Amino acid sequence: MLRRKLLIVGVFALAALLSVATAVAGALRIEAASARAVTAVFQASGHGWATVAVDGLRVAISGTAPDEATRFAALSAAGEVVAPSRIRDATDVVPAEGIPPPRFSVEILRSDGGISLIGLVPGEAARSDLLEAVGRLADGGPITDLLDSAAMDAPEGWTEAARYAAAALADLPRAKLTVSPGRVRITAVAASEAEKRRLATRLARAAPEGVSVALDLRAPRPVVAPYSLRFVRDAGGARFDSCTADTEAARRQILAAATAAGIEGKVDCPLGLGAPSPEWGMAAAVAIATIGELGGGTVTFADGDIALTAPPGADEAGFEAVAQSLRRALPAGFSLTALIPPAPAAADAPEFTATRSPEGTVQLRGGLGDAGTLEIVAALAEARFGQAGLHLALREAPDLPEDWPVRVIAGLDALAQLETGSLRVQPETLTLRGMTGDAGLRARLTGLLTERLGGEAAFVLDITYDPQRDPALNLPTPEGCIADIDRVLEERQITFDPGSPRIDAGAGVVVGKIAAILSDCEEVPMRIEIGGHTDSQGREQMNLELSQARAEAVIDALMARGAPISGLIARGYGETRPIADNDTEAGREANRRIAFRLLDPPGAPAAVSDGPLAVSDAPALTDPPISEASVSDAPPAAQPETADGSD
Numbered sequence: 150m151l152r153r154k155l156l157i158v159g160v161f162a163l164a165a166l167l168s169v170a171t172a173v174a175g176a177l178r179i180e181a182a183s184a185r186a187v188t189a190v191f192q193a194s195g196h197g198w199a200t201v202a203v204d205g206l207r208v209a210i211s212g213t214a215p216d217e218a219t220r221f222a223a224l225s226a227a228g229e230v231v232a233p234s235r236i237r238d239a240t241d242v243v244p245a246e247g248i249p250p251p252r253f254s255v256e257i258l259r260s261d262g263g264i265s266l267i268g269l270v271p272g273e274a275a276r277s278d279l280l281e282a283v284g285r286l287a288d289g290g291p292i293t294d295l296l297d298s299a300a301m302d303a304p305e306g307w308t309e310a311a312r313y314a315a316a317a318l319a320d321l322p323r324a325k326l327t328v329s330p331g332r333v334r335i336t337a338v339a340a341s342e343a344e345k346r347r348l349a350t351r352l353a354r355a356a357p358e359g360v361s362v363a364l365d366l367r368a369p370r371p372v373v374a375p376y377s378l379r380f381v382r383d384a385g386g387a388r389f390d391s392c393t394a395d396t397e398a399a400r401r402q403i404l405a406a407a408t409a410a411g412i413e414g415k416v417d418c419p420l421g422l423g424a425p426s427p428e429w430g431m432a433a434a435v436a437i438a439t440i441g442e443l444g445g446g447t448v449t450f451a452d453g454d455i456a457l458t459a460p461p462g463a464d465e466a467g468f469e470a471v472a473q474s475l476r477r478a479l480p481a482g483f484s485l486t487a488l489i490p491p492a493p494a495a496a497d498a499p500e501f502t503a504t505r506s507p508e509g510t511v512q513l514r515g516g517l518g519d520a521g522t523l524e525i526v527a528a529l530a531e532a533r534f535g536q537a538g539l540h541l542a543l544r545e546a547p548d549l550p551e552d553w554p555v556r557v558i559a560g561l562d563a564l565a566q567l568e569t570g571s572l573r574v575q576p577e578t579l580t581l582r583g584m585t586g587d588a589g590l591r592a593r594l595t596g597l598l599t600e601r602l603g604g605e606a607a608f609v610l611d612i613t614y615d616p617q618r619d620p621a622l623n624l625p626t627p628e629g630c631i632a633d634i635d636r637v638l639e640e641r642q643i644t645f646d647p648g649s650p651r652i653d654a655g656a657g658v659v660v661g662k663i664a665a666i667l668s669d670c671e672e673v674p675m676r677i678e679i680g681g682h683t684d685s686q687g688r689e690q691m692n693l694e695l696s697q698a699r700a701e702a703v704i705d706a707l708m709a710r711g712a713p714i715s716g717l718i719a720r721g722y723g724e725t726r727p728i729a730d731n732d733t734e735a736g737r738e739a740n741r742r743i744a745f746r747l748l749d750p751p752g753a754p755a756a757v758s759d760g761p762l763a764v765s766d767a768p769a770l771t772d773p774p775i776s777e778a779s780v781s782d783a784p785p786a787a788q789p790e791t792a793d794g795s796d
Contacts, residue, residue, distance in 0.1 A: 185207055186230040194618025196223040199240065200650050211239040215636050251299050253307060257283065257326040259318060268328075270296055271303040275311065285708065306331025309357045315716045317352055317591035319708075335367040342419075343367065350674040355715040357785035375604075376429070377596045378450040380407065380437050383460070387411040387440075390610050391595035392418035399430025406434035410441030419592075425453040428480035435478045443471060451604030455479070458488045458607065465489060491577030499549055501574040503530075503564055505583070510538040513561075515574070516546020522554050524613035529558060533565040550576050552602075559601035561596045568618060582611040586618025627747050629676035630666060634745050637662045643703065643743060650698035652706055660703070664712035671713045676748040679703050681721040682728075684737035689723060696749055718748070 180203040187201045187208060196219070208231050214220035220240050227236055255268035264287050270276045276298045284292060307330040314328045317335060324337035331662030335352060339345035345368040361597065379390040387410055394400035400418045407416060407740040426432065436448045436455060445460030458466040472487035479485060501515030523543050530539060550556075556579055562570040563581050567590075570583020579602070581594065586629040591612045598608050623754040625633075637659060642655040652660065666700050700719035708714045728737035 178256045180205065183231050183235075187227045188570070190226045190230050191223065191295060193228045194222070196226065196791060199223050201227075207233050207237055207260040208235050209237045209239050214242050216239055217242050236547075250301060252297075252306070253304060253330060254297040255279065255296065255311070255314075255328045257314060257318060257324075257328065258324075259286075259321060259324050261323070263287065263293065264318075265293035265295065267295035270295070270311075271301050271307060273298050273300075275303055275307070279311055279315060282312070283318065286315075286319055295639045296324055304330040305357055310360050313355065313357055313360055313362075316717075317355065319713065320348060320351060320559070320715055320771065331359060332361045332363075334363040334365070337367075339366055340390055341371070342368045347595055347672065351715055354674050354676045355718075370420050370422050373423045373596070375451045375596065375600050376423045376425055377452075377599050378403075378423070378433050379595045379599070380410070380440055382411055382440050382445045386413065389416060389418070389592075393421045393424075394418045395420065395422070395424035395427075395429050396435075399424075399433070402430040402434045403437065406437040406441075410437050426480060426482045428482070432479050432483050436475060439471060439475045443468070449599060449604050451599045453483050454604040455483055455485045456488055456605045457485060458490055461490055463489070465549040488607070491607060497551075498576055499546060501560075501572075503561060503572040505534070505564060505567060505570050506668075507569050508538070510540070512540045512542070516544050516549060517557065518547070518549050518554060525554070526557060529561060534607075556602060556606075562601075563597055566590060566594065567612070570612075577607060578604070579608040580611070581608070584613050584615050584616055584618070588614050588619065590614075597609075625670050625673055625717050627670075627673055630670035630673060630675065631677070631745060631747050633670075634663055635667045637666070645699055645702075648695070650695065650702040652702055657706075660706045661710055664707045664710035667707065667712040667714075667717075676716045677720060677750050678718050678720055678744075680726075680744040680746060681719070681723075681738060682726055682742050682744060683724050684740040685724045685731040686737065693721055693723030695721070696723045700743060 161162075181400050183206075184201050184203045187210070191197065191199050191201070196485075198219075199210055202209040202211070208227065210227055211226065214223065217549075220242050223240070224236065224238060225230065251269055253269050253271050255266060255270060258265045264283055266279065266283065270279065276296050280292070280294060281298070301464075310328050310331055310333050314326045314335075316325065317333070318326060321335070323338045324335060326336075327334040334354075337348065337400050339348055345366045349364055349366055352362065352364060362620045370744060373393050375390050376393055378393055381388055381390055381391075387407065389407065389412070392403065394403055397420070399418055400420065403418050404416055432455070436450070436457065437459065440446050440448055443460055443463065446463070447456075447458040449456045449458075457472055459465075468489070469487060472485065476485050499516055501513075501517070503511065503513045507509050513526070513531065517526055523545065526543065527541055530541065553574070556574050560574050560581060562581055564570055564572045564583070567581075567583035567585055570581065579598070585591075591610060591614070594610060594612065598606070602608065628676075641656075641659050643656040643659050645651060645656075646653060679700045681698070682702035683692040683696050685692075697719065698721070700721055702721050703715055704717050707717070724740070727736075728741045728742075731740060731741035
């Protein structure tokens with residue numbers, strides 16, 4: 150009996166052991182299968198950073214994911230092969246680095262249709278300041294505001310760049326300005342090459358310290374009609390009365406031919422639109438070379454028509470042979486007329502003369518055909534020269550050349566553009582002599598006479614350029630402009646409300662006079678610092694802030710009166726630069742001032758290409774003063790003031 154009982158117990162014990170062994174083996178198989186499945190899906194989906202540990206039915210996933218999205222993707226992938234309830238998340242994520250600050254940048258577009266602004270600015274105050282400055286330029290036109298703001302401090306260089314851009318926009322009716330901290334890029338269209346260089350000078354000199362400016366200024370090439378060129382070689386040497394080229398290559402080709410034909414010194418041949426043929430440069434070069442071969446003469450282009458005039462005393466047969474050679478060398482589309490210069494006019498030949506004296510007296514003498522022609526010429530002379538100082542000694546004269554009135558009227562139109570000069574019209578030629586302060590007038594007069602008289606007409610231009618008469622070379626000097634401001638301030642000084650940047654109403658006349666001086670000096674390349682100064686009463690930091698605000702208020706007042714402000718820079722110095730003793734009332738009153746200071750001497754205009762122009766940082770604002778005009782910030786009887794009430 151006992152044995153039987155022991156046998157039964159043994160059987161049950163063995164069964165229990167087999168059950169436990171089977172369960173353990175099953176659990177191990179499940180763990181291995183789960184581990185293999187999750188590991189495989191991690192490898193397939195690129196989650197090699199994750200580690201899998203299985204404990205029974207529980208699957209623990211650990212490791213450091215590069216970001217939260219990757220971590221979530223790994224857990225989702227594991228949930229596709231094992232029940233999500235079995236997964237224990239032990240992963241973490243690489244700590245996020247500090248979020249970089251936003252990139253502040255504004256693009257300003259200005260055209261005839263208005264002004265638009267788009268971009269991100271540091272703070273609502275910066276947005277309001279920029280819109281206010283631009284709004285003053287819109288003159289009632291539309292402003293499209295697409296600006297966003299971020300509640301952050303302005304990065305270094307942002308304020309200076311934004312102020313410079315707003316001021317520069319006043320000179321740019323069609324432009325795109327890109328503003329970023331410490332940098333302004335300007336793309337604009339100028340009306341002419343001269344305007345392009347003027348703008349470049351002003352914009353470069355107005356750049357504040359610490360702001361890099363890139364200029365991309367372009368000027369459209371003028372349309373020239375007729376497309377003209379006139380090359381002369383006579384006893385006075387070789388010269389261009391007029392020169393135009395359609396491309397840079399053509400210009401080089403023309404100037405090389407002119408040099409070989411005897412021209413000396415610096416010569417220009419402006420680019421222009423309207424050439425009659427792509428072979429303009431080649432045609433001009435071979436014609437100029439022909440003048441060199443002849444040893445003298447004149448070649449005149451009026452579009453595709455060319456007139457080749459022999460030098461005085463030339464052999465007619467030899468000249469005709471040279472002309473035939475030139476005809477064969479010319480590209481298609483050009484026609485040549487060979488001319489022998491007319492013989493000197495006979496003593497009794499008809500003649501019309503006109504003179505214009507330095508005093509403004511104009512005298513016209515000669516025959517003009519019938520009474521109707523006399524009336525036309527008299528009316529034209531009165532319109533061109535005015536009644537004062539006009540003396541007419543005209544008469545009716547029969548048997549004049551058919552084109553006589555045309556030649557006289559063209560000559561008078563040309564004479565009217567000279568400051569002093571004389572005109573002589575003869576049957577075979579027209580001679581114009583005179584003085585001008587316009588370096589480009591000779592070329593324009595050549596075009597005028599060629600258009601009116603035809604390319605085959607014989608005319609002589611003896612035009613002298615006098616730099617002393619050139620308005621561009623007789624602009625006010627920077628020192629003279631500051632001296633004019635000094636004289637205004639000696640009569641009456643600018644005053645402010647006590648403890649405030651508000652300009653006193655009584656100082657408006659002074660501000661207006663200074664605005665007028667700055668407008669007269671608009672073409673002068675210069676930069677002026679408007680520095681604010683206080684006495685030593687009150688807290689130093691408050692005085693510094695008050696002086697800066699007052700300097701800016703002066704610029705705002707000048708701009709409101711139409712003065713050009715792109716060259717003005719405001720800087721507050723507080724009490725750091727006294728010019729008198731702060732221990733006395735008179736000294737404190739002298740120290741409370743606005744000072745106009747010329748920052749740098751005038752220099753050569755900045756060179757501008759058709760591409761971007763880098764402008765280096767401006768000279769430091771602490772350069773020694775060249776000239777300073779003091780402006781009081783309190784009436785003579787006022788008590789000392791500070792930013793918090795006492796100045």
